[in-house]
Amino acid sequence: xxxxxxxxxxxxxxxxxxxxxxxxxxFASLITFKLAWRDCLYQMYFIGVKSxxxxxxxxxxxxxxxxxxxxxxxxxxxxxxxxxxxxxxxxCSELGPVLTGLMIAGRVxxxxxxxxxxxxxxxQIDALRTLATHPVDYLVAPRLLAAHxxxxxxxxxxxxxxxxxxxxxxxxxLGIDPAYSWYNMLKYTDTDDxxxxxxxxxxxxxxxxxIGCYKGMNCREGAEGVGQATTEAVVYSSxxxxxxxxxxxxxxxxxxxxx
Amino acid sequence: MIEVRELRxxxxxxxxxxxxxxxxxxxxxxxxxxxxGCGKSVLLKHLIGLLQPDSGVVRIAGEDIxxxxxxxxxxxxxxxxxxxxxxxxxxxLTVAENVGFAFRRKxxxxxxxxxxxxxxxxxxVDLPGIENKKxxxxxxxxxxxxxxxxxxxxxxxxxxxxxxxxxxxxxVADSIDQLILRVRDRLHVTTVVVTHDMRTxxxxxxxxxxxxxxxxxxxxxxxxxxxxTDPVVRQFINGESDPKDVYF
Ligand SMILES: Nc1ncnc2c1ncn2[C@@H]1O[C@H](COP(=O)(O)OP(=O)(O)OP(=O)(O)O)[C@@H](O)[C@H]1O
Ligand SMILES: [Mg+2]
Numbered sequence: 492x493x494x495x496x497x498x499x500x501x502x503x504x505x506x507x508x509x510x511x512x513x514x515x516x517x518f519a520s521l522i523t524f525k526l527a528w529r530d531c532l533y534q535m536y537f538i539g540v541k542s543x544x545x546x547x548x549x550x551x552x553x554x555x556x557x558x559x560x561x562x563x564x565x566x567x568x569x570x571x572x573x574x575x576x577x578x579x580x581x582x583c584s585e586l587g588p589v590l591t592g593l594m595i596a597g598r599v600x601x602x603x604x605x606x607x608x609x610x611x612x613x614x615q616i617d618a619l620r621t622l623a624t625h626p627v628d629y630l631v632a633p634r635l636l637a638a639h640x641x642x643x644x645x646x647x648x649x650x651x652x653x654x655x656x657x658x659x660x661x662x663x664x665l666g667i668d669p670a671y672s673w674y675n676m677l678k679y680t681d682t683d684d685x686x687x688x689x690x691x692x693x694x695x696x697x698x699x700x701x702i703g704c705y706k707g708m709n710c711r712e713g714a715e716g717v718g719q720a721t722t723e724a725v726v727y728s729s730x731x732x733x734x735x736x737x738x739x740x741x742x743x744x745x746x747x748x749x750x
Numbered sequence: 751m752i753e754v755r756e757l758r759x760x761x762x763x764x765x766x767x768x769x770x771x772x773x774x775x776x777x778x779x780x781x782x783x784x785x786x787g788c789g790k791s792v793l794l795k796h797l798i799g800l801l802q803p804d805s806g807v808v809r810i811a812g813e814d815i816x817x818x819x820x821x822x823x824x825x826x827x828x829x830x831x832x833x834x835x836x837x838x839x840x841x842x843l844t845v846a847e848n849v850g851f852a853f854r855r856k857x858x859x860x861x862x863x864x865x866x867x868x869x870x871x872x873x874x875v876d877l878p879g880i881e882n883k884k885x886x887x888x889x890x891x892x893x894x895x896x897x898x899x900x901x902x903x904x905x906x907x908x909x910x911x912x913x914x915x916x917x918x919x920x921x922v923a924d925s926i927d928q929l930i931l932r933v934r935d936r937l938h939v940t941t942v943v944v945t946h947d948m949r950t951x952x953x954x955x956x957x958x959x960x961x962x963x964x965x966x967x968x969x970x971x972x973x974x975x976x977x978x979t980d981p982v983v984r985q986f987i988n989g990e991s992d993p994k995d996v997y998f
Contacts, residue, residue: 516820527854610840617800618838622852622900623827625820 510705516627517635517701525625526632534637538599539644545598546645547652549590554578554653557586558660562667572671578657579680584687587650589736592695595642596728600703603634604724607707608717616708631704635697642696643689650688683747691739695732702728751776751908751940752797757806759792766792768964770806774957776907779934779941781955781972783948783986788961790944791835794910797942798830799823810908831901835912835944837893839885845872845896846881852904871899876925891918898926902933908940909933915950927953948987952976960986 520526561577607630610616616626654676661667703724710720752774759767766789774780784790795801796808799815808816815826839848849868853859872878875895885893894917901909911930915923927950934941943954951958951972958975960968960983968975968983976987985992 606842613841614834614836614838615840617795618832618834618840618897620800620820620823621798621827621830621832623824623830623855624851625824627820 506709509709510701513627513631513705513708514701516625517631517704520625520628520632521636525628526636527629528633530629531633531636534633535641537602538595538634538637539641542595542598542641542645543648545594546591546649549594550582550587550649550652551656553586553590553649554582554655554657555660557581557653558657559665562661562665571665571667572675573679574661574665574667575654575658575672575676576679578661579654579676580684582650582653582657582688583680583684584691585736585740587646587653588688588691588695589732591642591646591649591692592699592732593729595638595645595696596699596725596732599638600699600724600728601721603700603703604706604710605717605721607704608710608720611708611710612712612714612716626708631701631708634704635700638696638700639693640696642699643692646688646692650685687740687743687747690743691736694735694739698731698735699728702731751778751811752942753807753809754793754797755807755809757793757796757808758804759789759796759801760804765964767796767803770961770965772959772966772969774940774942776940777934777938778956779930779943779954780957780959781943781945781951782959782961783945783951784961785986786946789964790961791912793961794832794912794942794944797910798827798832829907831904831906831909833894833898833901833909833911833914835916837885837890837897839893839896839900841885843884844881845883845885845888848885848896849900849903851900856904867903868899871903872896874902874929875899876922891922894918895922895926898929905937906939907937908942911941911943911945913945913947914943915945915947923947923950930954948989962986 557578558574562571562574565571565574565577607616610630616630619626619629658669658672661672662669706720706724706727710716754773755771757767757770758765770793782790782793792801796803797810799808799818803816806816807814810826810829813826815823818826840851843851846865846868849871850864853864853867868881869878872880875898877892877895877899880888880892885896888896894914898911898914914930915926918926930941930943931954933939941954943950945951955972958970958972959966960975962968962982968978968980970978975983978984
């Protein structure tokens with residue numbers, strides 16, 4: 492093994508260590524209520540209210556495509572009225588949380604990394620520290636808490652909009668029987684599916700916020716450093732969400748079966 | 751009040767400080783001079799725990815801060831105010847919010863009092879009535895003075911100034927010098943000023959430390975330094991470049 496590979500591995504491990512420490516600090520800040528509440532409210536507004544158009548458009552078109560595609564397949568085997576059930580289950584447990592997570596990673600993760608990264612390179616984080624304020628209390632914890640609270644709400648919104656849009660496409664465009672569709676959807680879409688979606692989105696919100704903060708806090712000098720931190724925040728949080736989704740689907744599926 | 755012993759710091763392979771030692775008493779004002787890039791800002795950041803040394807000790811009122819974690823440091827830093835070389839204002843906040851930032855954690859101070867103190871501090875740095883501007887709308891010199899107001903508004907025991915008068919016109923620079931002295935005398939503030947400005951050094955410094963070649967090269971009262979016969983010190987205070995260093 493060459494020295495360069497070794498150095499890379501060491502750097503990666505050190506990065507993971509710092510990431511874990513940041514997570515621990517943020518958690519400690521949350522449970523000891525040291526975080527800046529006013530900033531938390533502002534972040535909820537920024538992450539939640541300002542993301543609504545993106546989230547509802549994503550939800551609506553995903554729901555519509557799901558309905559159409561499912562209908563095309565199911566129509567061949569005369570199962571038209573099960574279309575909405577598929578839309579419901581997949582929106583609740585997979586598409587809603589994952590797509591919301593990805594959109595939030597693009598919109599919010601990037602903004603967080605860019606903002607905190609710029610603060611770092613212009614010494615604003617150092618200034619914060621000299622003013623006896625812990626950067627985690629002031630910058631990280633409010634964003635983390637806000638994302639944890641708001642992303643599940645956004646997910647519910649995208650699920651609702653998606654199912655409604657799917658219903659409109661299915662019933663008014665493709666002419667599926669509304670009553671049976673509705674009945675089947677309620678029959679096959681469980682509370683468990685929604686719980687799974689909510690738990691997932693709670694976790695994805697945290698992933699986006701903490702990776703964005705981490706990338707910002709550890710950003711390299713200069714405009715290039717901020718740019719890189721922003722890109723990496725989006726890429727890493729998107730990939731983490733997709734990978735975590737697989738494992739969450741397996742474990743949560745098992746867990747919810749047990750209960 | 752501040753004691754630094756055998757401080758060493760490198761960035762990668764680049765050694766910046768190599769065995770810096772000095773002591774600053776309570777209520778004293780000390781000026782640190784030295785060539786650009788010799789590590790004055792780095793040294794100042796060690797005094798407030800923004801940087802961790804590779805080895806050595808920094809004691810603030812008897813407490814070693816070099817091995818403290820960030821939460822413990824918060825307690826120590828409440829005694830400090832710091833003016834950054836590049837002002838480092840929070841650009842998402844207004845000037846008033848910037849200056850009043852330290853009062854966020856003091857819940858017992860009512861908002862009117864904060865507002866009054868902020869107005870007074872801005873008055874002191876000769877910038878009355880700009881409370882609602884954003885840092886982006888200010889000139890570089892104005893930003894620096896807002897940074898100064900932010901560092902002294904909560905009346906800390908120790909104030910660190912990183913080049914407080916660089917980039918200001920001579921009249922404002924003079925008023926900042928006066929301000930630094932006023933703040934020091936009124937509240938017995940321990941003052942550390944980093945500067946290249948010899949006028950500021952002469953006026954503000956009771957004692958002058960010269961950082962050269964990674965350590966404290968010369969130390970003494972302002973008089974000692976300005977009357978020094980040491981060639982390195984003389985060259986610096988007279989601002990003569992070495993003929994060897996001039997290539998064209
Ligand atoms: N974060 C850092 N990473 C790497 N090197 C650094 C860092 N900060 C400072 N340095 C290096 O340390 C040296 C001293 O820097 P410093 O900012 O303390 O200089 P200075 O004496 O304040 O100069 P000036 O008078 O121009 O402000 C420089 O050579 C700089 O390259
Ligand atoms: Mg400097």
